[in-house]
Amino acid sequence: MKKLINDARNLVPEALRGFGKAHRDLVAVHENPTYVTRARPKLLEASGKVALVSGGGSGHEPLHAGFVGYGMLDAACPGQVFTSPTPDQISAAAVAVDDGGGVLFIVKNYAGDVMNFEMAAEELAHRSATVLVQDDVAVESSTYSASRRGVAGTLVVEKILGAAAEAGADLAACAALGERVARACATMGVALTSCTVPAAGKPTFELGENEMELGVGIHGEPGRRRVPTAPADVVVEELLTVIAHDLEPAKGEPLLLVVNGMGGTPLLELYLMYDAAARRLEADGLTIARSLVGNYVTSLEMAGCSLTLARLDDEAIHLWDAPVHTPALRWGS
């Protein structure tokens, strides 16, 4: 195992310290328990804004801490690598950012995350609601999840809900919108290599020299099929067929296309995958209204990527376009 780390046990706290220093204009990193907030949480006294809190295992950076900031999350709770954050992290973060509007938890559908966010919500003397993201259409249940996994669609939910909360939507409206957006996202990924969890010291799974894992999870969970490596156009065809079968996008309906790198794939290949996906979607008469290409929901240094399609109505497009100022996603003024 080759990693730019000191001691695997301190990887997450040391990285978070660096993250906090590098982005001190945008975020603040709290220790014991560990959570990340905006640099200036609760800028207004009891503004009534709904506070968005997410989190999950580390190793998927920039998700979630990289999405803390104006127009997106109020707080993120990073666990150890591929390990759920504890309820005390989550409740401390919620208390720190609730500004009178209640707390909306955005949770990827993994058993540990679901349980720990539930425990935090139960303990909390604050109003809260939860949006569960389960956009991975590859498999119906998996190593760490009953029913579908939450993957790259999470960032779409976080971006759109972040804009809605900023615009003054209340807790019930944010929760309803979150459910709608989460259901409007479908994702499937492919891995060319495994990743290595530092504390484990060896690859999570083994792939042959000429094999890839279609439908892989973001922790290296098994996908649908292990197949011989194939040209990008073939991979895109496989992924989009499953995604479109699930999502059933209509011709002319505005779609968001996310090409998300798993961490170890060059940007050159991600843009090539975007080109291949755009060609295929256009050939089917579908309309890509918005795009995002990059490493956003990663699996350490895994080579591979996922494609996400999201059906956006006018409200969702407006909220997607709204300003966002976070370490990893930034646009608008």
Added chain:
Amino acid sequence: MKKLINDARNLVPEALRGFGKAHRDLVAVHENPTYVTRARPKLLEASGKVALVSGGGSGHEPLHAGFVGYGMLDAACPGQVFTSPTPDQISAAAVAVDDGGGVLFIVKNYAGDVMNFEMAAEELAHRSATVLVQDDVAVESSTYSASRRGVAGTLVVEKILGAAAEAGADLAACAALGERVARACATMGVALTSCTVPAAGKPTFELGENEMELGVGIHGEPGRRRVPTAPADVVVEELLTVIAHDLEPAKGEPLLLVVNGMGGTPLLELYLMYDAAARRLEADGLTIARSLVGNYVTSLEMAGCSLTLARLDDEAIHLWDAPVHTPALRWGS
């Protein structure tokens, strides 16, 4: 070799097509010859703004095309992977974006790039000047370069010059500022793995299971020493010692610290390297005034990173902070 590509010969044009579609609000991709401009070049008739044109081999994305946009480059000329762009690409780009203020070429110091940019400048019936970037302090000359290589400092030069050109600095002033900023940058990198050029089909170099290359170039050129893998703090110490010996930063002087991923290293490790570098610099009484962490000047899927220190005077800080709206770097309104 595992890559998300179709045919290695078409990787760059297909990826550029995807890049152009994904960022059609910001850039336009031109073919035959290949270059990238802002979506709306020459917005004003003969605004007199100096046009900034850069380029080089592909495989270092987002450099350079990802830095085309308001506040940074006017055009970028991508060659094949790790191969210089041709003079006709460069001169076509220059003609397309010269808006009456002349053209400033920003060139990384590799023999092919230097020669082809010179040929383009000579053929061009436009006023032009060239800034040569050679910030890599690892070695005095290398596989493709006489004297030092140009690496991650290039993005610092492009960002600061982009802001100066936007603010109305003329060609001579931009060229002088560019020389000053280029000399104020010092970079050194480390590789944990090689990368594989798709057309070659095998790793550029071989590293043992427990080896790393200190001072590696962004095409996998040899560095200073091949050494056993070591903790991040030790790697940072090695890199910063060489950088500080070259740059001689003064106590209290504002510095920019860039932790640049080579493409295959998780963000978690890059932030950990940032933390280690910040601790070391602070212990030496040095002041990190600005920071950037991410994959900006990459070497395909190479694992590793580089550290760049840049000495910033007040003018340079002001220009670094100025708004930039490009696919890969975006801040300010």
